[in-house]
């Protein structure tokens with residue numbers, strides 16, 4: 001990935017720019033994915049769903065099937081599934097493909113005990129032959145590209161991301177995303193972009209790096225250090241859904257001003273509309289509060305505004321409080337750029 005030329009291909013699918021909204025359970029639902037695309041128009045090359053259980057999909061669990069939904073505007077979109085059983089993975093991948101999704105991603109990085117104990121997520125990194133059989137079986141079933149997301153290894157003594165990537169390439173996987181931490185690290189420490197770079201050197205398929213891309217400077221540094229074909233952005237998007245636009249502009253040699261307070265309040269209003277399409281008010285207001293507390297930062301009085309937002313009990317109340325608070329800030333001094 002080099003400045004000025006930022007795109008990648010997953011089989012027949014073109015991802016441009018090569019910036020991916022990373023899958024995040026409890027976060028990257030349809031409302032959040034659409035919000036990020038709207039905040040960073042033209043700058044999100046691919047969005048990925050929350051991970052969805054293959055057990056849930058193949059046992060016709062309503063909640064899992066609801067998670068498959070996406071809006072026609074969301075292409076290109078990939079849906080991620082998790083689990084440990086090969087037959088069930090094949091069946092679930094077929095169900096996912098029927099939705100018209102552009103790619104199917106298998107999760108090989110989830111560290112959560114509930115998932116790992118059932119043989120899914122990062123546990124697959126300890127069963128590489130089983131994983132290989134799984135990938136080959138799913139590959140045979142799918143006509144859309146199959147991709148794989150994994151961590152660097154189970155722990156510091158069993159780093160095997162290069163081996164897993166090479167095996168995946170040979171099994172017909174079209175792209176790998178590497179989160180530069182081990183399972184044991186969970187989300188602590190910092191992601192190891194040297195290891196991500198080693199994966200890039202070892203395979204011919206596109207490699208997307210994941211971990212700690214939270215600013216334009218961090219994006220540049222990770223690209224230069226690892227030579228990856230693309231970046232996946234997770235927590236950075238939760239704090240700053242405009243980040244994709246900022247990074248894409250930088251890659252194209254332009255600069256983009258940080259979002260304004262007005263822009264952030266407008267995004268909260270829009271997020272409420274998008275959440276309302278999917279959830280009852282109780283869920284909407286909780287998610288909206290979380291978003292307000294993460295995005296209202298970096299201007300005078302923002303700490304007090306976040307505090308006030310966190311005490312609200314409904315979406316209407318939250319939007320009234322943050323709207324009035326922002327007007328007061330704007331009236332008292334000229335807006336500063338985001339931190």
Ligand SMILES: Cc1cc2nc3c(=O)[nH]c(=O)nc-3n(C[C@H](O)[C@H](O)[C@H](O)COP(=O)(O)O)c2cc1C
Pocket residue numbers: 022023024025026027050051080107108109110149179210211212213232233234235236
């Ligand atoms: C709340 C949360 C939920 C996540 N859920 C998933 C998931 O469902 N599937 C997955 O592959 N990775 C998941 N991840 C990992 C992210 O995709 C990403 O690899 C990791 O957070 C590092 O990138 P970041 O520093 O940009 O967040 C999750 C991370 C967070 C913070």
